[in-house]
Amino acid sequence: MIPEPVTAGLLTLAADPLHHNYDYPIISLPNGYAILTNHILMMLVVTGLMLWLLPKAARAIATGKTGTSHDYVTKGVLPHMIEVLCVFFREDVARPALGKNTDKFLPFIWTVFFFILFNNLLGLVPLQDATSLLFDGVINGSHEAAAEHVEAAAPGESHDAAPAHESLASHEGETGEATDHAAAGHESHAMHFGPFILFQDLTKEETASHFHGVGGTATGNIAVTTALALIAICIIIGAGIQSLGFGGFVEHLTLGTKFPLSMLMILLECIGLIAKPFALTVRLFANMTAGHVMLSALLGFCSMAWNGVGPFGGVLISVPSIAFATAVGLLELLVAFIQAFVFAFLTTMFISMFQHHDHEAEHGHEHKETPDFAELSVTPELSFET
Secondary structure, three states: OOOHHHHHHHHHHHHOOOHHHOOOEEEEOOOOOEEEEHHHHHHHHHHHHHHHHHHHHHHHHOOOOOOOHHHHOOOOHHHHHHHHHHHHHHHHHHHHHHHHHHHHHHHHHHHHHHHHHHHHHHHOOOHHHHHHHHHHHHHHHHHHHHHHHHHHHOHHHOOOOOOOHHHHHHHHHHHHHHHHHHHHHHHHOOEEEOOEEEOEOOOOOOOOEOOOOOOOOHHHOHHHHHHHHHHHHHHHHHHHHHHHHHHHHHHHHHOOOOOOHHHHHHHHHHHHHHHHHHHHHHHHHHHHHHHHHHHHHHHHHHHHHHHHOHHHHHHHHHHHHHHHHHHHHHHHHHHHHHHHHHHHHHHHHHHHHOOOOHHHHHHHHHHHHOOOHHHHOOOOOOOOOO
């Protein structure tokens, strides 16, 4: 028999596959304005994790001072992984595109990559479900105990051997109301923290609280991905103006065309500048949302099967559903890395579009100095004259 909190959670998944993608308020004002939400909390956790983990990894990667070969050996498995990712981005992604400006933009590129990656990975941990089930178990258990206490105390409150029928009816009504209130009190009242409201339920007209769990995937929120994309495009435009100057930046938008065609090119390039953050926003948001929706739908099949066709049919449907959900979970793990890489990679490419490309001339010069063996090779001429 499936426990009631688990059944309720699965029914929620079946009814609303987007349940895990909603951003629920944690601390809000009485007017419904949220100050702290699940996704804001997860981003703060990721920020703290980065401030603690990345400097620690940097100390493990830094060379020592003993004068031996051990000075150049990275200590620890996780610092090794971080070093590999950082060196890959520097040498294989940023340097070919940015050239001499690589070290200038690397801190931002690394920060974007690890911030998105940590949010993606933390979103795969079912914190929201775990905290919701724990809260329901503790609160429901305390309310059931309160209801049993009310029912046990009800007979002893009547001291009259033969009370009037009206008194009995009134007492039973009060007892029923107390029991109902004890069973559902955590959903009908508002939990206050000073002037603020905890876990405010914005679906009700009256002020009430409802605990939906703490956790979630911040990168599955389009507001978060939009903010990241806007920050990226501001860095891209600012770096372009710094490198080319404002006049050079505008001239770059014309692509070397003359008036009046240059006006059309500027318009098209401005549309392209708008499309770049839009592409970054939608790609990350859609990929992180799709995986959670698939997992919710597959787990929802288990709930519908157990409640619809019984235990035997539930097993037949639940086993393949859980197998597919496991496969989707592993795919989401891969997607978490891919989407973080794609966002940072495209940001690097967009920055390089508005930079001086002196390194291309250097590479071209090096290429000219390299002898062309096809030209140097001497092919003997064959003569067929007799």
